[in-house]
Amino acid sequence: MFKHKKVLISLCISAYLAISAFQISNIQRTFFKPEIPSNFPPPVYExxxxxxxxxxxxxxxxxxxxxxxxxxxxxxxxxxxxxxxxxxxxxxxxxxxxxxxxxxxxxxxxxxxxxxxxxxxxxxxxxxxxxxxxxxxxxxxxxxxxxxxxxxxxxxxxxxxxxxxxxxxxxxxxxxxxxxxxxxxxxxxxANSRYDKFIRNEGGLLTAEEKEGLELFEQKCSSCHATGLFTDGSFRNNGVPNNYRFDKGREEITLNASDRGKYKVPSLRNIEFTAPYMHDGSISSLEKVLDHYTSGVEQSATLDPLLKQNNQPGLAITDPEKKKIIAFLMTLSDREFxxxxxxxxxxxxxxxxxxxxxxxxxxxxx
Amino acid sequence: MSKSMKFQVLLCCSVFLFCGFSRYEKPKNTEGTVILKFNNLFNKEALDFEKAYTNAHGEKVKFTLLNYFISNIKLTKEDGSTYAVPQDSSYFLVKQSDPASKEITLNHIPSGKYSALTFTIGVDSLRNTMGIGSRTGALDVGATAKGMYWVWNSGYIFFKLEGTSPAAPEKQKNVFNYHIGGFGGYRSKTMNNIKTRTLAFKPVVVSNRKGPVIDINVEIDHFFDQVNPIKIAEKSSVMWGEFSTKISENYVSIFNLGNVSSK
CATH class of the missing domain: 1.10.760.10 (Cytochrome c-like domain)
Structure with missing residues (x-):
């Protein structure tokens, strides 16, 4: 009888353990599938x-x-x-x-x-x-x-x-x-800015000025700020004055002098909300950012070749063009987000x- | 107890017992163990954090920390065939401060006569790029591998040696530190300080009886002069930078064979 009792107790213990193990592995979870916008590249994260x-x-x-x-x-x-x-x-x-x-x-x-x-x-x-x-x-x-x-x-x-x-x-x-x-x-x-709803034909409308801004953007900016994510994910030196004493940018990671002063091209989505701009936050408004690209780009050994025209640093963008580009950039604001x-x-x-x-x-x- | 509950309990019991039985494995005749013992030495004596030493450049040193990763262990048989320890169980962090970490037991080694051991000092590139789910055990940056990972420049620190010396700058509180890593980069090529060491020995038998013990002497005195002279007065703090390659060239060759015993 005593022997049986012992067996019974050990059975009970193992049953209890088995049930609790079963419960732990059987927790209720609701899986969530993130929506991948149709105008985006496939996700990188596994x-x-x-x-x-x-x-x-x-x-x-x-x-x-x-x-x-x-x-x-x-x-x-x-x-x-x-x-x-x-x-x-x-x-x-x-x-x-x-x-x-x-x-x-x-x-x-x-x-x-x-x-x-x-x-x-x-x-x-x-x-x-x-x-x-x-x-x-x-x-x-x-x-x-x-x-x-x-x-x-x-x-x-x-x-x-x-x-x-x-x-x-x-x-x-x-x-x-x-x-x-x-x-x-x-x-x-x-991914729900007015631009997105326009490009995905979801009823978003751009004004004539914004559309002209988009065209100018595609000519002058999108080789780095590739549409979709509005960045190509590359590292570039965009000529923001930097004496490299405190910050060498990408070079600090690769230890390669050809990466000096290079930073990741940031996305321009929601740019309306993210002031100040540049890796050091040194530029306070979008107007000044565009002024930088026309007249503030500093020459250096690693300056991005796309930011040089006729061997002169800087891009050619007129003032009315700048206004249109900024009007377009405002359509990248995702207020739902x-x-x-x-x-x-x-x-x-x-x-x-x-x-x-x-x-x-x-x-x-x- | 209701009928269904009784059934549930019975089911659970049998599942549980079954699991218990199936997990029990008889030691196979065809495999055994190998024990690796890492002996950190200075001038052929066991390294002691309490003792003061003098390096080959006449610099007085005391050590406060010595950690290194050993990974991707391979054993070579007499006939030249190799056995690689399955990768998921082939990462170890040896810490001078933790005696247990200096002895690595390798299980399930196929029986045979082995004559060489190969291991990586550091962590291979692939593992350095994997998600957090593959960073358990010795690679857990929130536990065992604390302090052995660069968060701003993702990657493990392979070899870390710290201490004090009058040769180190006073403004640095006479502290010297060598944190060496660099797996070659992921999206762009960067420095690669992954080092592999092979040690050959007279053939030893691995059987189901008793595993051989392979002593590996890590001669910290030669860290400073093995291949490249490393003077604390000149380089007292080396982390992510060109010079770290010279240091990795030194430390790979201070891992030398000690005793190999069949017990």
Whole structure:
């Protein structure tokens, strides 16, 4: 009898374990298929390796806006990547992270990242999964260490629960942490500007001036800002004055002097919202950007050949042409994207005070 | 207990037991183990972070950190055929501060007589470009591989040596640091410091009985003078830059064969 009891107990234990293992592997997840706009190239990111789910995306959004990712709890991804600025940092030539320290380059907007081959101005990161680490561990940005973030998240019952629901794991590892941030960032697709609706025949109309601007754009700008994504993803020196003492651009990654002062061609989508412009945020308006291309391009050994005409740096664009190009660029604004509630700060963070926003002084900005 | 629940419990039990049984593998007669022991040495003695040393250039040094990746391990049989350890279980991070990490046990090595060992010091290019899902174990940048990854210039640091020396600048608190990586680049070609080392030895038998132990002596004293002179006074901090290639040329040749014992 005693022997039977022992067998029964061990059977019960194994049954319990089996059932709980079954439950963990059988969590309910809703898969999400991102819509690929018909006027876009195919995605670069391998979604098969990290299938998007509603739960994973929602968790990624929470992490994106949670200052728990910074060393002093002051700064989140969303602090410098603001939705109303198409996830760039409005009015900030350089962004400030913890202790109000400044970076040296302008925060890039975040959208259409699924289609990007490289990340950051110098292209130093080549997988979307790893792109958050750069900001996370940069001492003038979030100034944190990945293992410490994981510890903080694992200490939170709420996060453990969310990760279990999204990934079926009981421990939060770098894999699922970065995959959830990727999942949210992957959904940041901006493809519903008036231009898109015009080009896809979805009822979007361009005025005569905007159409002329589009034609001029195709002649003068699209060899780098290729339509579709409005960047060809290449690295070029566009003649923004740079003495290379503090920033050598792409050369810092390739260690090749022929890459000196080259930066990734940024997308021009949502350009209306992402001022200031250029890798150093040194140009405050689109008018001045076009003035740069006609009269401000600095000659250098690595200046892009497309920015030279008759051996003279700069492009030939008349003032009325500039006006038309700017009119066209305004049609690249995707207001649905910058107001889409799915991308906004979750309510749970809205009422918490943000020390960084309270204290920072704009006079520090150059 | 309802009938369906009883059934469920029974089903689960049998599944569970079945899983348990099927996971149990008898050791096959056709395979065995090989143990690799990495001995970090200075002047032929075990490296000690507490001790002060003098390098070949007369510079006084104390070390505070020594980590390196060993990966893509291959064993060559007497007849020239090779066995590559399956890639997913072929990444190891050896840390001077963690004695357990210095002993690597390779399981499921086909029986036979082996006479050479080949390994990479660092992490191959392909793995450096994979998504986060393929960066587990020794490659987990949020755990084991903390501090062994460049976040701004994606890629693993292959070999990391840090310490203090009066020869290092005072404004740098006399600290020297060598962080060497570089897998060749993904979208553009960049520096490639991946180094492979092959060590040959008198044939040893791998069988189901007891695995041979292969000692690999890592002669840190020769880090400074093996191929290229590395003077702390001249280069006290080398990370992502041209000079790192000279350092990788040095460290690849400080991995030398020690004892090979059949037990």
């Amino acid at each position: 979604l098969k390796a990290n299938p998007l789910t509603e739960e994973g995306i929602e968790l990624g959004r929470t992490l994106f806006y949670d200052p728990i990712l910074s060393s002093d709890g002051s700064t989140s991804c969303g602090s410098c990547h603001q939705q109303f600025a198409a996830f760039a940092h409005q009015d900030h030539p350089m962004s400030h992270g913890v202790d109000n320290q400044f970076g040296r380059r302008n925060a890039l907007p975040l959208f259409n990242l699924l289609f990007s081959k490289t990340f950051f101005w110098d292209g130093g990161v080549h997988s979307l999964d790893f792109s958050p680490l750069n900001a996370l561990e940069n001492e003038v940005e979030l100034n944190e260490q990945l293992d410490n973030v994981l510890k903080k998240l694992n200490d939170s019952e709420e996060y453990r629960d969310k990760f279990k629901k999204a990934f079926g794991v009981s421990e939060i590892t770098s894999k699922v942490f970065l995959q959830s941030l990727t999942q949210f960032m992957a959904t940041l697709v901006s 910058i107001t889409d509630k799915r991308f906004s700060e979750p309510e749970l963070f809205l009422n918490t005070p943000k020390p960084n926003e309270k204290n920072h002084s704009h006079t520090n900005n150059r």
